[in-house]
Every structure is written in C-alpha cells, then in structure tokens.
Amino acid sequence: MKHPCKITTVVAITGLVTAACAVSGPTPARDGRRTPPVHAAAHHADGIATVSPTWIDGLRVIRDSGNDRSCPWSIAYPQVPGADAFTAALRRMVEGRRADFLGQACDQPAWELNLDFAFLAASGDVIGVRYTEWWLGGAGDGRSTTTRWYDTETGKVLPASALVEPGSMGKFAAGLGTALARKQGFDPQAFREAMADDASRARYLDDLAFTARGDLVVTFDESVVGVAPAGQLRAVLPAATVRPLLSDFGRRVQRQVVEPERRLRLNGTVSPSPTLPPASEESSDCRRVKCVALTFDDGPGPSTEVLLAHLARYHARATFFVVGQNAVMSPDVVRQTAEAGHEIGNHSWSHRDLTRLTADQVHDDLRRTDEAIRKASGVTPTIVRPPYGAVNAVVRARTPHPLVMWSVDTLDWKYRDAARVTRAALSAAKPGAIILFHDIHPTTVAAIPRVLRTLSARGYHFVTVTQALGGGEIPRTRTVFSGVSPAL
Numbered sequence: 001m002k003h004p005c006k007i008t009t010v011v012a013i014t015g016l017v018t019a020a021c022a023v024s025g026p027t028p029a030r031d032g033r034r035t036p037p038v039h040a041a042a043h044h045a046d047g048i049a050t051v052s053p054t055w056i057d058g059l060r061v062i063r064d065s066g067n068d069r070s071c072p073w074s075i076a077y078p079q080v081p082g083a084d085a086f087t088a089a090l091r092r093m094v095e096g097r098r099a100d101f102l103g104q105a106c107d108q109p110a111w112e113l114n115l116d117f118a119f120l121a122a123s124g125d126v127i128g129v130r131y132t133e134w135w136l137g138g139a140g141d142g143r144s145t146t147t148r149w150y151d152t153e154t155g156k157v158l159p160a161s162a163l164v165e166p167g168s169m170g171k172f173a174a175g176l177g178t179a180l181a182r183k184q185g186f187d188p189q190a191f192r193e194a195m196a197d198d199a200s201r202a203r204y205l206d207d208l209a210f211t212a213r214g215d216l217v218v219t220f221d222e223s224v225v226g227v228a229p230a231g232q233l234r235a236v237l238p239a240a241t242v243r244p245l246l247s248d249f250g251r252r253v254q255r256q257v258v259e260p261e262r263r264l265r266l267n268g269t270v271s272p273s274p275t276l277p278p279a280s281e282e283s284s285d286c287r288r289v290k291c292v293a294l295t296f297d298d299g300p301g302p303s304t305e306v307l308l309a310h311l312a313r314y315h316a317r318a319t320f321f322v323v324g325q326n327a328v329m330s331p332d333v334v335r336q337t338a339e340a341g342h343e344i345g346n347h348s349w350s351h352r353d354l355t356r357l358t359a360d361q362v363h364d365d366l367r368r369t370d371e372a373i374r375k376a377s378g379v380t381p382t383i384v385r386p387p388y389g390a391v392n393a394v395v396r397a398r399t400p401h402p403l404v405m406w407s408v409d410t411l412d413w414k415y416r417d418a419a420r421v422t423r424a425a426l427s428a429a430k431p432g433a434i435i436l437f438h439d440i441h442p443t444t445v446a447a448i449p450r451v452l453r454t455l456s457a458r459g460y461h462f463v464t465v466t467q468a469l470g471g472g473e474i475p476r477t478r479t480v481f482s483g484v485s486p487a488l
C-alpha cells in the first residue's frame with residue numbers, strides 16, 4: 001500500500017512529475033465498490049473476482065479505530081486460523097500505515113485513514129487479500145490498493161510480484177507496457193523506472209489480482225506510472241497470454257480463482273463457537289424501573305463471544321453497533337448476538353466518516369451494511385450509529401434509520417484500561433443512560449463483569465437502546481443522544 005505522499009517522492013526523482021502532496025479540499029473519494037459480497041465467487045466492481053469470507057472456518061476480523069473525529073482512522077485485518085504468518089504480516093502492514101498516518105497526516109484536517117479489505121481467494125492451498133485505502137483530495141480516484149498472498153503449503157506470505165515467474169519478468173513487463181500504452185495519462189519513462197530492477201518491481205507491482213475468467217488485472221496507484229490526474233492505472237492481461245509467465249504459485253492462484261476447491265487446506269485448529277444461554281425474556285418497563293443501555297461499537301471482534309457470555313450471566317441485554325464488513329467476516333457471532341436477544345444496529349460498512357461521503361455513498365454504505373447484518377442474523381437493523389458520531393445534513397437525509405448517539409462515553413478506545421473503563425461507566429451511569437463501549441478491545445470486555453455486577457446491585461436493568469427509548473419506533477428524523485433527554 002503506497003500512500004500518495006510517498007509516491008510523490010519517488011516520482012519526483014524521475015524528474016517527470018512533481019505532484020504536490022497537499023490536500024486540495026474535502027472532495028469525497030469515489031466509492032468504486034458497490035457490489036455486495038455474495039456467498040460465491042463474485043465480481044468486484046472493477047472486474048476483480050472476490051470470494052466470500054464465510055468460506056474460511058473460524059475467521060475473525062480484527063478491527064481497531066481511533067474515535068477522535070479530528071484524526072479519524074480505522075484499520076482491519078483478517079485472523080485466519082492456521083495462517084499465523086499471514087495474519088502477522090497483514091497486521092504489521094496495517095499498523096505500519098496507521099503509524100505513518102498518525103505521524104504525518106493527523107494535523108491535516110481533511111485526512112482520514114480507512115483500510116478496507118476483501119478476499120481474492122481462500123481455497124485449496126492459497127489465500128489472497130486485497131486492501132483498499134481510501135483517501136481524500138486530488139483529482140484522482142481517491143484510493144490506493146495492494147494485494148498480499150499466502151501459500152498454505154509453505155506457510156509463506158508473498159507479495160503480488162510473486163505471482164510472476166522471475167525469469168519471465170522481462171516479458172511480463174513488456175506485455176504490461178503494451179497494455180498500459182493505450183491508457184490516458186500513462187508515462188512510459190516512469191513505467192520503465194518502476195520495472196527497472198527486482199526491488200522496484202516488488203514495490204510497484206503490488207496489486208495483482210485475477211478476474212473470474214483468469215485474466216490478470218494489474219493496478220498501479222496514482223502517480224506511479226502515470227500523471228496524477230489519471231488516478232490509478234490498470235491493465236488487464238488475458239488468461240491465456242499471462243499463464244506461461246506466471247510462477248508455480250501464480251498458476252495455483254489463477255486455478256483457485258477460476259475453479260475454486262470447496263475447502264481451504266490449513267493445518268490450524270478451529271475453535272468451535274460456545275453455545276450461549278439465551279438472555280432473559282423478561283422485558284423491562286423503563287418507565288417503572290431503572291434502565292441503562294450498554295452499547296458496543298465497531299465489532300464483532302475476537303472478544304465479542306466472551307462479552308456475550310458475561311451479558312448472559314447477568315441476563316443483560318445490550319446493543320451492538322456492528323460494522324458491515326465485520327458482519328460479513330464473522331456472521332456466526334452476529335447471529336449468536338441476535339439470538340441472545342441483543343439489539344443489532346448499523347455502524348456503517350467499514351467505519352468511514354460518513355460526513356465525508358456523497359449522499360449516494362452514504363445511502364449505499366448503510367444499505368450494504370443493513371444487508372450484511374440481515375444475511376448474518378436474519379434481522380435488519382432499525383437504528384444507526386454513525387462512526388465518530390459524525391453527522392451532517394446529508395447523513396441525516398440519507399440515513400434509513402434513526403441516528404442513535406450516546407450519553408456516556410467511556411473513552412475505552414483511548415485508555416485501553418479495564419479499571420478505568422469500569423470507573424467511567426459506573427460514575428456516569430444514571431437511569432436512561434446510553435453508555436458507549438467498543439467490544440473490539442479486550443480491556444473493555446474485561447471491564448464488563450464489574451460494570452454488570454455493580455449496576456445490578458444498584459437496581460439497574462440492562463436493556464437495548466430501543467427498549468430504553470420506550471420500545472416503540474423511533475422517528476427516523478430524530479437524532480437521539482440519550483434516553484434521559486430525548487429532545488437533545
């Protein structure tokens with residue numbers, strides 16, 4: 001994943017393009033991904049085949065985000081059981097990007113870091129992931145992409161360039177140059193330099209993926225082999241042409257994309273999901289008893305099942321504002337959450353700041369998330385919590401459900417300290433409160449038993465947001481900050 005700032009430095013060396021790295025205003029990035037994932041090989045909007053993550057037993061998605069709106073970031077990586085090296089490599093990559101972002105771009109008001117990924121293959125002996133980083137500003141198509149591959153036979157993580165046989169690289173580059181020559185904005189000199197040696201090729205040939213027919217799609221980020229306004233440049237090499245130039249691994253990937261095996265061969269152990277007792281069926285009337293709504297955002301995460309067990313022990317209901325992408329990766333956890341009687345709300349597809357999207361993008365993002373949650377759990381959300389609590393007139397107009405905020409922010413994402421999270425929740429709890437937590441943090445989940453024990457002893461009932469707000473339908477146009485003062 002090459003950030004436009006870094007690319008600029010490299011391109012400037014060629015002396016051809018010296019695009020500035022300034023942010024040219026809060027132009028929302030164009031969302032090229034409209035196709036929802038389906039339970040089979042699917043076409044990506046740009047022709048690249050993706051597969052449903054439900055093919056991977058025991059898959060978890062690890063998501064982390066900084067919820068400070070002045071510096072919004074959200075990262076995610078898959079945890080594939082039995083592919084620890086792959087998980088570790090993806091984690092290093094996304095955490096490295098976050099470190100760059102926090103170090104360089106945080107004081108620039110228009111920047112947002114959002115890393116989204118899809119599986120390109122997850123069958124037989126290969127796994128492939130394609131990351132998209134959205135960014136703002138400039139006239140290009142506002143995204144940077146990269147692919148990473150894993151060979152389950154050797155346990156090795158491979159860069160995109162490993163799909164090509166080293167001895168055929170010259171021929172491959174020549175074919176690629178011919179295909180790119182027809183593209184507007186192509187810069188042959190920059191291309192020659194990017195293909196000059198192994199190190200450079202490994203760096204710039206970093207997004208190779210196949211279509212469902214086996215054609216190879218090679219994508220270059222903005223400014224790498226073309227002038228900046230052209231955005232990403234993409235070449236498609238036909239399956240038959242490219243096949244002789246692929247490495248053994250590349251051919252295995254091509255085979256799995258075109259004709260995937262029914263299973264992924266991994267040595268890892270898959271932990272079965274624990275069966276949870278159902279939450280109490282007794283409904284609480286918040287006009288007569290003290291109610292509090294615990295809300296958990298950004299999941300499901302690796303500790304969500306533990307949290308469900310804590311809640312079940314206290315017959316507590318809660319509300320989970322789920323990220324659509326996570327629901328696709330961990331449908332079983334979302335289903336268990338719904339079956340245990342908890343409410344599931346929509347927390348956007350990949351935790352982007354919705355105020356930076358166009359009206360159509362807001363609508364598509366939330367609709368796609370509703371659909372992912374419905375597919376996983378059978379229940380369609382009726383409430384939305386916008387990432388970062390960020391709303392504007394466009395978000396209000398295009399959100400299909402009421403926007404639900406919170407009255408108590410435990411700042412659990414910031415402090416990652418169970419004792420501190422517990423204190424924050426207990427000191428601010430009062431009847432009708434909506435308390436904000438993030439179940440992606442193990443420290444938060446560790447705080448919950450004490451929160452439940454103490455508030456139970458004080459006579460509180462733990463209810464869903466909808467129950468806290470009276471159980472009826474919340475008007476769509478209302479933004480709810482808390483059950484205490486719904487007029488806010």
Ligand code: NI
Nearest residue numbers: 297298387388
């Ligand atoms: Ni969030």
